[in-house]
């Protein structure tokens with residue numbers, strides 16, 4: 001094969017991969033809208049665009065990324081999943097509605113956020129939406145093993161795994177977002193925003 005043909009084959013395969021990637025993203029977005037449009041459009045969920053999760057990833061984008069990955073994983077596994085519960089539970093898994101880096105009356109256990117926020121997210125989600133038992137389980141157990149008792153449904157296991165993967169990628173700055181960058185001021189043990 002000549003150099004020009006090799007280059008053309010390489011460009012074609014790249015183009016095909018990008019096309020597949022964008023088509024998959026489109027399919028995932030439409031599935032999320034189908035099951036969770038009320039959540040996506042709600043004022044409180046929208047407000048999580050102002051809160052940082054890890055790195056400069058907002059809580060809002062983190063929850064959408066976890067939902068997309070959960071859907072992708074569930075389609076690769078040979079089990080039946082309740083897709084609606086999976087989407088809604090994943091969207092609401094971090095519905096704690098404050099910036100955990102900052103002092104906030106809603107964040108009373110600031111240094112133990114990892115342990116307490118599933119319960120806070122569940123309380124907020126129950127107040128704002130009608131939840132099924134499966135959706136409750138996803139939100140309540142997504143921080144397992146910190147939450148000690150393991151998840152009791154497949155959907156909760158998948159969201160737990162997807163959340164851990166996304167959180168790691170954000171912490172390592174391999175997944176970047178569009179939120180403000182926060183840096184920790186060691187002497188004062190709080191965070192300041194870098195713009």
Ligand SMILES: [Fe+2]
Pocket residue numbers: 093094117118142143
């Ligand atoms: Fe969480």
Ligand SMILES: [Fe+2]
Pocket residue numbers: 062066093094163167
């Ligand atoms: Fe999360």
